[in-house]
Amino acid sequence: MILGTQFGDEAKGKITDFLASDAQYVVRTGGGPNAGHTIHLPEGVVVLHQLACGVLRHGVVGVSGPGMVLQLERLEEELQELSDRHLLKGEVMLSERAHVILPIHEIEDAWEDDLRGRESPGHQLGTTRRGIGPAYADRYARFGIRMADLIRPALLAERLDVLYSTKSHLTGLPTKTALCETLTGIGSRLSPYIRATEPILWEALARGETILLEGAQSALLDIDFGTYPFVTSHHPTSAGALLGSGLPPQEVGDVIGVTKAYATRVGVGPFPTEVSGEVAAYLQREGGERGATTGRMRRCGWLDLVLLRYATRLNGFTSLALTKVDVLGGLEQIPVCVEYRTPAGETLKDYPPAVADELEKVTPVYRNQEAWPPFTSRLKEKIRREGHHALPAQLRSFAAFLEREVSVPVAYISYGSAREETLSVGRVGPARPASRIHKWGG
Numbered sequence: 001m002i003l004g005t006q007f008g009d010e011a012k013g014k015i016t017d018f019l020a021s022d023a024q025y026v027v028r029t030g031g032g033p034n035a036g037h038t039i040h041l042p043e044g045v046v047v048l049h050q051l052a053c054g055v056l057r058h059g060v061v062g063v064s065g066p067g068m069v070l071q072l073e074r075l076e077e078e079l080q081e082l083s084d085r086h087l088l089k090g091e092v093m094l095s096e097r098a099h100v101i102l103p104i105h106e107i108e109d110a111w112e113d114d115l116r117g118r119e120s121p122g123h124q125l126g127t128t129r130r131g132i133g134p135a136y137a138d139r140y141a142r143f144g145i146r147m148a149d150l151i152r153p154a155l156l157a158e159r160l161d162v163l164y165s166t167k168s169h170l171t172g173l174p175t176k177t178a179l180c181e182t183l184t185g186i187g188s189r190l191s192p193y194i195r196a197t198e199p200i201l202w203e204a205l206a207r208g209e210t211i212l213l214e215g216a217q218s219a220l221l222d223i224d225f226g227t228y229p230f231v232t233s234h235h236p237t238s239a240g241a242l243l244g245s246g247l248p249p250q251e252v253g254d255v256i257g258v259t260k261a262y263a264t265r266v267g268v269g270p271f272p273t274e275v276s277g278e279v280a281a282y283l284q285r286e287g288g289e290r291g292a293t294t295g296r297m298r299r300c301g302w303l304d305l306v307l308l309r310y311a312t313r314l315n316g317f318t319s320l321a322l323t324k325v326d327v328l329g330g331l332e333q334i335p336v337c338v339e340y341r342t343p344a345g346e347t348l349k350d351y352p353p354a355v356a357d358e359l360e361k362v363t364p365v366y367r368n369q370e371a372w373p374p375f376t377s378r379l380k381e382k383i384r385r386e387g388h389h390a391l392p393a394q395l396r397s398f399a400a401f402l403e404r405e406v407s408v409p410v411a412y413i414s415y416g417s418a419r420e421e422t423l424s425v426g427r428v429g430p431a432r433p434a435s436r437i438h439k440w441g442g
Contacts, residue, residue, distance in 0.1 A: 001212075001213040001215065001238055001241045001252060001254070001255045001256065001315075002015055002016045002019065002212060002213065002214055002215060002256045002258060002321075003215040003218070003219060003236065003237065003238060003241065003255065003256070003257055003258065003315055003317075004215055004217065004218025004219060004236060004257075004258055005218060005219055005220075005257040005258060005259040005307075005308055005311040005312070005315075005317075005320075006218050006219075006220055006259060006260065006263050006264070006265075006304075006307065006308075006311075007218055007220050007221060007263070007264065007265035007266070007269075007271070008217050008218045008221060008264075008265075008266065009260075009264050009266065009289070009298060010218065010258040010259055010260050010323055011038075011258060011260070011321075011323040011324060011414055012037060012214065012215055012216075012218075012258045013037025013038060013039055013048065013053055013214075014037075014038070014039060014040075014323065014414055014417075014419075014422065015256065015258050015321045015323070015412060015414065015422065016037070016052075016053040016212055016214045017039050017053045017056060017057075017419060018412070018414075018419070018422045019212055019256075020053055020054050020056075020057050020060055020212060021057060022210060023054065023060060023210040023211065023212045024059070024060060024061065024204060024209040024210055024211070025054060025060070025061045025062075025063060025201060025204055025209065025210070025211040025212070026052040026053050026054030026055075026060060026061070026062050026063065026211075026212045026214055027052060027063040027065045027197075027201065027211060027212070027213050027214060027244075027245045028050075028051070028052040028053075028062075028063065028064050028065055028068060028214045028216060029065045029067045029068070029213050029214065029215060029216070029240065029241045029243075029244030029245050030065075030067040030068060030215070030216055030217070030234040030235065030236055030240055030241075030244040031068060031069070031132065031216030031217055031232065031234060031236070032049075032050060032068060032069040032070060032071060032101055032130060032131075032132045032135065033049045033050055033070075033071045033074050033075075033101070033130050033132075034128040034130045034132045034217075034232070036048065036049050037049075037053060037214075037216075039053065039056060039419070040417045040418050040419060041056065041087070041419060042419070043085065043086075043087060044085070046082070046085075046087060048078070049074065049078055050064055050068070050070055050071070050074065050075050050078055051064060051075075051078055051079070051082070051092065052064060052065075052214050053212075053214055054090045054212070055082065055088055055089065055090040055091070055092055056082075056087060056089055056090065057089055057090050058089045058090065059090065060089075060090040060091075061090060061091040061092075061093055062090050062091065062092055062093070063093045063094075063095065063197050063200075063201070063245075064092075064093070064094045064095060064098060065095050065098065065197065065244050065245045065246070066095040066096075066097035066098055066197065066198070066244060066245070066246055067098070067234060067235075067240065067241075067243055067244020067245065068095070068098045068099070068244065069098065069099045069100070069101050069131075069132055069135040069136060069139070070094070070098050070099070070100055070101060070147065071100075071101040071130065071131065072100060072101075072150075072183070072186045072190070073186070075094075075190070076186065076189065076190070079092065092193050093193060093195045093197055093200070094147055094190060094193045094194050094195065094197075095147065095194075095195070095196075095197040095198075096146065096147050096148035096194050096195060096196055096197070097146060097147070097148065097197075097198075097246075098146065098147050099135055099136075099138075099139045099144045099145065099146055099147075100135070100144070100145045100146065100147065100149075100150070100183070101130065101131040101132065101135040102131070102135070102145065102163075102179065102183075103131075103173070103174055103179065104131075104134075104163070104164075104167055104170065104173055104174075104179075105131030105132075105134040105135045105138070106129060106130060106131035107131075107170055107172060107173060108131070108134040108167070108170055109129045109130065109131045109132070109133055109134050110129045111169075111170060112133070112134070113129065132232070132233055133233040135233075136233035136234055137233070138163065138166075141166075143159075143162060143163045143166055144163075145159055145160070145163065145183070147187075147190075147194050148194070149187075150183055150184065150186065150187025150190070150191075150194070151187045151188070151191050151194060153180070153184050156180060156183060156184065156187075157176075157180050160176050160179060160180055161176065164176055197246070198245075198246035198247075201245065201246065201247060202246075202247075205247070205251055211245075211247070213241045213244075213245050213247070215236050215240075215241060216236060217232045217234075217236040218236055218311075219236060219237050219257075219311040219314055219315055220307060220311065221236060222235050222236055222237050222240070222314075223235060225237065225314055227269050227270050227356050227359060228354075228356065229356070230267070230268055230269025230270070230356055231269075237314060237315050238252075238255050238314075238315040238316055254318050254319065255315055255316050255317050255318050255319075256317065256318070256319050256320070256321055256411070256412070257308075257311060257312060257315060257317035257319075257320050257321070257408070258320075258321045258323060259303070259308060259320055259321070259322060259323070260287075260303070260322075260323050260324045261303060261322060261323070261324055261325045261327070261328050261334070261398070262283060262287075262300065262301065262302055262303055262324070262327065262328065262334075263300070263301045263302060263303055263304055264283075264287070264289050264298040264299060264300050264301070265298065265299045265301075266296055266298050266299070267296070269356065270356050270357075270359040270360040271299055271301055272301075272304060272306075272307075272337065272340065272359065272360075272362050272364050273301035273302040273303070273304045273337045273364050274299055274300070274301040275300060275301050275302065279300075280299070280300045283300035283327065284297060284298065284300055286327045287300070287324055287327040288417075302334075302335045302336060302337055302364075302366065303334075303336045303337065304337045304364070305336060305337055305338050305339075305402075305405050305406065306337060306338075306339060306340050306348060306349060306350060306351075306352055306364075307352060308402075308405075308406055309349065309350035309405070309406055310350055310351055310352055312406050312407075312408055313350065317408050318408070319408060319409050319410070319411035319412075319426070320402065320406070320408050320409070320410045320411065320412075321410075321411065321412035321413075321414065322399060322402070322410050322412070322413050322414070323413075323414040324414065325372070325375075325395055325398075325413060325414070325415050326374075326375035326415045326416050326421075328371065328372070329371075329372055329373060329374040329375045329392075330371070330373060330374040331371040332371060333368045333369065333370065333371050334368065334369045334370075334371050334398065335366040335367075335368050335369075336366060336367055336368075336369055336401075337364040337365065337366055338365055338366070338367045338405065339364075339365045340352070340362035340363065340364060340365065341362065341363045341365060342358075342361070342362055342363075343361055348362065369394075369397075369398050369401060370394045370397065370398075371394060372392035372393075372394035372395040372398070373392055373394075375415055375416065379392075380415065380416060380421065383415065383423065384420065387423065388413065388423050388424075388425040391413065391415075391423075391425075395413075399413065399425075409426050410425065410426060411424065411425060411426045412424055412425065413425055
């Protein structure tokens with residue numbers, strides 16, 4: 001499993017793509033077109049929204065899994081763009097159990113967020129208005145449309161009748177007849193990709209093949225364990241990855257948590273280590289911190305070990321992938337939040353307040369770390385030749401500090417946007433006690 005540890009945008013797609021070279025299947029386990037995974041290939045930049053990263057590699061199957069909600073027109077556009085650019089190298093599979101985002105859901109998404117804003121401006125979520133939340137709500141209310149329904153026109157028409165009966169509060173909806181015709185046409189075109197994916201994955205496991213579960217969004221946006229209500233509508237955690245793929249827990253070997261060397265958040269919600277002014281502008285500029293899907297500028301802040309420890313315990317990470325270390329190269333020092341102080345004088349180290357308003361009021365306590373030099377082209381070339389031993393000593397000390405604080409080894413370091421600018425720096429394996437975590441040389 002490859003999962004985000006923060007508020008998203010940690011470069012999960014880059015790590016997944018890096019590891020996909022040794023996999024046979026990559027399964028995207030949740031979310032929809034509100035998430036974008038940016039991959040820098042030799043042929044150019046690719047942003048995947050609803051397809052798994054495996055489709056970019058020969059011999060790999062990219063599965064859009066049963067836990068996803070799919071917007072069909074955008075999915076067809078994504079497939080066409082990759083095909084036109086000759087980048088659709090792997091095989092595509094779409095789970096028959098994945099749900100469909102309808103125009104109804106996009107209209108409802110905007111209606112709901114506007115309603116929140118009118119009733120209580122502080123509780124407007126700032127959603128992407130892509131229909132993800134309403135699609136998941138209909139999924140759990142058992143009104144949803146699934147990919148399997150698209151290739152069964154009579155059943156699709158019946159299910160749309162039931163769904164429309166629940167949407168009388170909305171205006172501007174397409175007619176049921178027009179929507180049914182559109183969905184049937186798209187279903188016909190996508191039918192070669194719609195598969196019963198779980199048995200395929202079970203058989204792959206029986207053959208000893210490697211499967212990557214690719215998370216979207218991140219642990220702190222989990223509907224139950226994130227900063228509710230400023231969260232997504234599914235479970236971007238290790239438990240959710242199982243639900244979103246149909247794989248049993250005993251088959252999981254590694255759970256990799258992807259964390260930036262700093263932190264970002266898109267949209268509203270508590271962000272204890274957020275910075276402003278020149279520091280925020282620097283991180284946004286040097287990190288390219290603009291949403292791949294929305295284009296919105298990301299809020300920036302320092303690495304938060306309280307939230308990282310919480311995400312680690314919640315997901316059972318066996319290793320970490322540390323990304324965007326190049327962005328911090330050349331700074332005078334690097335603050336890291338090691339604990340919180342609450343207004344009542346309590347100290348919190350590994351469990352944040354469950355109430356968003358209370359998390360907003362904590363005071364981060366920082367411990368400054370020695371910064372490393374800039375990642376010049378000369379340094380990057382040396383790392384490509386010599387491996388992780390060529391990493392700056394200060395960065396190796398920073399990684400060792402994280403290992404001590406979180407009790408999980410740093411197994412990967414990404415030091416640039418290019419596909420080859422990722423290093424494997426330690427062995428990955430089953431969870432092990434802190435006394436046996438990877439030790440850094442130098």
